[in-house]
Amino acid sequence: MAVRNPRLDDVAAMAGVSAATVSRYLNSPEVVAAATGARIREAIEKTGYVQNLAATALAGSRSRLIAALVPDIAQSIFNDTVEAMIDELASDGNSVMLALTGADNRRLTREINMALGRRVDAIILTGIVSDAELRERLRSAGTTVIETWGLPDDPIDVAVGFSHRAAGEEMARFLRQRGYRRPHLVVPRSPRSERRADGFATRWVHDGGPEPTRLEVNVPSHFGQGRLAYRGLSDLDEQPDVVVCGSDWIAQGLIVEAQAAGIRVPDQIAVTGFGNLRLAGDMRPTITSMDVDGARIAREVMRVLRARAAGKEIETRIDVGFRVIARESA
Known part of the structure; x- marks a missing residue:
């Protein structure tokens, strides 16, 4: 039986x-x-x-399923935020559908379509959707959409993040105050990194400095890019006194390669990173970096979701800010 x-x-x-x-x-x-x-x-x-979650979703207004879409998780600055969000979502009785979108807009579109097809309660995006047609579709879907790690002027629904351009400007001000005069930028090919680099260059030139030299690298960032970036410095007409890296992983690789060549950091060349990963404080020299409070992003996301579930009004742009963490490398 x-x-x-x-x-x-x-x-x-x-x-x-x-x-x-x-x-x-x-x-x-x-x-x-x-x-x-x-x-x-x-x-x-x-x-x-x-x-029976399917029956629950049909009977009520909530599926208890949240889609979290991230470009990558290997050596990623998003890991702390994603882990904190998943923990909080699970404690609230939700299930999380985690998907990797990479840098391919087609993959992002496919994962968003999959999430909408599953009738998720919310879609949490890492970064800003640039495709106008996809943004409009998300707006009309009737699903809570939270863009994180960015702060567009016109969010799809709600944005929890910071201005990457302003972060670049802040790093430029910091390094000028430290007395550096010849910056070189190592820029991952992503909209976020490019906005920071553009903000840095604009502020640097506005304050009277020369246009920074620049090297673009593929995403996701990794240690080897820093090593290659250091070797490429010899091709520049004038050697920089500081290298501004788009991630802490790149900064780490560059420092290791410089030290292997007998170059002292920061005495002969200074280096900065972005993301304030744990390795930034563990390296020798420790890495000067830009810190973004990923745990706060997660908390704000949860506050938005709880407010929505309770039918409360919420602000559409939540700025979590950033700060330069000054360490030994610059």
Whole structure:
């Protein structure tokens, strides 16, 4: 004889509560008393009950499924933010669909279409969608869309991030105050990195400096790009006194290659990174970097989602800012 799958009523009976209370716990665990929630969790484990999410989504207005789309996770500055968001989303009773979009707009479009087809409650994007047609489709989808790590003037829905151009300008001001005069930029080919480089160059020239030299590298950033970038310095007409790298990984590779060549950092050449990864503080010399509070981005994303679920009004542009972390390399 086939064994009947456990039902919601079975969980309720074992936990000593009503089926409605179990349902409330499954949909919004925070509204159920802690002791009651503990009994329900224990009953779920003992009975082996599995919630029918598809039926729940059809019966109600929420699927409890969130799509988080990131370009990459290998050696990524987004990892802390993504991990913090997934932890918070799970604690709120959500499931997270994590997808890698790379630098290919077609992959991004495919993953967004997949998320919309699954009727997700929200789509969390890392970066800003540049395709006008795709932005308009997302606007008309009726799904919460949160763009992170950027701050467009006209968000699709809600943006939680910072101005990359302003971050570049701030690094230019910092290095000029430190007395550097001949910057060289190593720029990953991504809209975010290019905006920072353009902001840096604009501020540098505005303050009376020469147009910085520039080397573009592919994305995602990695250690080897820094080593190649250092070797390319010999091709420049004038040697820079500081190299501004688009990521801490590139800065690390450049420093290692310089030290292998007998060049002292920062005495003979200074180096900066971006992202303030753990390696920036672990290197010797430690790496001067631009810090963005990824944990705060995650908290703000959660605040937006909770406000939306409660039907509350929220601001559409949330600026989390940035700061230069001055260390030994510059």
